[in-house]
Amino acid sequence: MSSLVPVFSWLDPSAWPSPGALAVAALALVAAYAIFTLVGFGSAMVAAGPLAAVLPVARVIPLLALLDCAGAAGRGWRQRAHIDRGQLRRLVPAMVIGQILGIVLLGRLPAAWMAGVLGGFILTYGLWGLAAPRPPALLLRWGPLCGLIGGVFGGLFGSGGFLYAAYLSRQPLARESFRATQAVLMGLSTGWRVLLCAATGLVDPLLLGLALLAVPAMLLGTWLGHHLDLRLSKERFLRLLNGALVAAGLGLLARVLVA
Template sequence: SKIVPLLVLLDFVAAFGNLLPSRRDVAKPELLRLLPCMAVGCTLGVIFLLNLKSDLLLLLMGLFISAYAIYSLWVKTRPTQLSVVWALPMGTVGGMFGALFGSGGFLYAIYLNSRLPKEAARATQSALISCSTVVRLSLFAIAGVYADLPLLVLAVCLLPAMVLGLWFGRRLTLRLSREAFVRLVTWLVLASGIALIGRYLST
């Protein structure tokens, strides 16, 4: 109840921080394909959140993203571009994970990085996350979550580190080739999956 609203608040600032300097690179056709799927996924995520145990969801997410990351790193020969049909599952599951865990962007990254140049993929993903966070931020604000002063103070304390991370990440992606960038993202996804599984097993 506290962490997810905090993540949404930081995601909102981060997404617009990435979007503003690169908004002209946004691929509108891909954005329009993913947005309806993301909306459906958010709705499903809320339903699952209210009806499933959170520890089971944590395990399922960890297993899913770890399996995909291992597949991506292991299999060398695969299509260089995903079909537009993949917008449906990637957008829907990404929206669902965003509602459940505050983080579904890795699925958008997988889809967009396979279809777009690096800058266009990053800009389009920032646009998607911006749309998602606006909706969730509005709902949390209406519910009065952000009336909690300590939560806002914590967000302000975390902002400098987030801004530094945005600056460093942007410089890093500009220096890497597309292949190296995708591989780095995949390793980060795998590390996240393993951490989630470890967290489930430690509870």
């Protein structure tokens, strides 16, 4: 019966979100998927707050997981010729193990402490990237470790994509290969999250309807991100990527301090 309960009580106008809140949520989705298209992660960082103002929080995470999975899978399919399968072989098995470990640890570690550690790690990594104009490449043998840690963060917080993007950006990959390989990693990671949400009853017809309503904003953001990407040099792209990491780290630390 819970799946039949509407998100908003349409018979009670006082329960409707304000037009301003809906507009902000739609603009946040556009911005989130422009950033997601550019750097391969960050949609939840941008959109979760505004969406929580118009939707129950329990709907926000599975909604973004559905949109992330669809967007990443679509991009990976369109650019499949550019996928670096060697990098996938290094990252994916470790990522799966890490996600299982993260889910096991989810109920056993203090959430605030872990969020603080994650925020500090992301912030430090982003600042290091901004301070180094030409950051050194990471050795290939670091791939499984990055996959493992990213999987753990994904299992714990639903946000391990930043680490895959940070690792791949340090590899001698063409921009198209970076995009395609990151898209496959995010498609697999978010697809696993969607399955977990479905197993716990969070994916239902109402959520699928909300996702369909959000698709135009996601497509507009994807289009905007693609056109911005065409105008970015590699150096500007790396600055944007590391700036997004800094913002994500600061956001996590702020949530820990406010909680």
